[in-house]
Each structure stands twice: as structure tokens, then as C-alpha cells.
Amino acid sequence: MKKKLSCFWAAALSVFLCAASFASDISRVRHVSDGDTLVLENGEKVRLIGVDTPEMDNLKRNQQNARKNKIDEKLVLLFASKAKDYMRQAIEGKTVRLEYDWQRLDKYGRTLAYVYRQEDNLFLNADIIQQGYGFSYNYFPYRYSDLFKGYEAAARKNNKGLWAPTEK
Numbered sequence: 001m002k003k004k005l006s007c008f009w010a011a012a013l014s015v016f017l018c019a020a021s022f023a024s025d026i027s028r029v030r031h032v033s034d035g036d037t038l039v040l041e042n043g044e045k046v047r048l049i050g051v052d053t054p055e056m057d058n059l060k061r062n063q064q065n066a067r068k069n070k071i072d073e074k075l076v077l078l079f080a081s082k083a084k085d086y087m088r089q090a091i092e093g094k095t096v097r098l099e100y101d102w103q104r105l106d107k108y109g110r111t112l113a114y115v116y117r118q119e120d121n122l123f124l125n126a127d128i129i130q131q132g133y134g135f136s137y138n139y140f141p142y143r144y145s146d147l148f149k150g151y152e153a154a155a156r157k158n159n160k161g162l163w164a165p166t167e168k
Contacts, residue, residue, distance in 0.1 A: 037110065046111045
């Protein structure tokens with residue numbers, strides 16, 4: 001009896017966690033902080049899950065990304081502003097749908113989300129990587145990690161953004 005009961009609770013918990021991970025909210029974007037962070041109308045800061053764009057003011061982080069990806073440091077810094085500009089054009093002032101994964105907040109208190117532009121369902125997290133504005137962030141598990149790794153590999157192969165020889 002105890003085994004049946006614990007199996008029931010384990011199944012119920014997994015259904016709850018799965019449903020919670022696919023919960024979503026609709027909101028308007030007040031402004032874009034950088035290539036992978038935005039602020040909603042209500043002041044909530046949102047960090048895009050699975051995306052790491054170059055930093056506007058973190059030289060050490062940019063140097064690490066440049067070494068890891070065998071890219072010139074100046075190029076990485078250049079793409080900090082390019083990624084931010086891309087995000088601004090894509091979603092600033094627009095309505096977005098936020099979808100969540102297993103972890104709702106990061107260590108800085110920002111909401112972690114997959115962001116979809118409401119007007120055409122553009123999956124911003126994926127698009128940034130596909131266009132070469134950022135890297136797939138793989139330091140923790142998330143729903144689309146394999147997909148994002150593939151998008152980064154394709155951007156590299158197709159010389160997009162950070163990977164374009166003309167940018168170097």
C-alpha cells in the first residue's frame with residue numbers, strides 16, 4: 001500500500017512540475033537592459049533562458065567568451081551593443097508571452113523565461129542565437145538546451161553575427 005501511495009505522489013508531483021514549467025504570462029516590455037535581459041511594464045526584470053549575449057560592461061566575462069569561442073575580444077564587445085539593439089527593435093514597447101522552465105528566478109532575483117513576441121510568436125531566445133547575437137548558455141539544464149546548441153552550431157557554420165568573417 002505504501003509503495004502505491006508513494007508512486008501516486010511521485011506521479012502527481014511530476015505532473016505538477018511539468019504543468020508549472022509550461023505556465024505563461026503576457027506582458028508589455030518597458031525597455032531592454034542588454035542583449036539577454038529586459039524589463040516589463042511592472043518593473044519585473046526578465047533574463048532569457050539559455051541565451052548569453054556579450055556584456056556591455058563586464059570586460060572579464062567578454063574576455064572569457066572570446067577565449068572560449070576563439071573570437072576577438074573587440075568583436076565580442078561590439079556585439080554587446082548589436083545584441084541590445086536587436087532586442088530593442090524586436091520587443092521594446094511590444095507585448096510578449098513569457099514561458100517558464102523548472103527554475104523561475106536566478107540568483108539575482110530576475111525572472112527566467114522563454115520570450116515570445118505576441119504579434120507573430122517569434123521565439124526570441126532561439127532567434128538571438130540563430131542570428132549570431134549570442135551564445136547558447138549551457139551551465140544548467142533547460143528544456144531547449146539541445147536545440148539552442150544546434151542553433152549556435154548552425155550560426156557558426158553559416159557565418160552569422162559573431163561568427164561572420166566580415167565582422168572580424
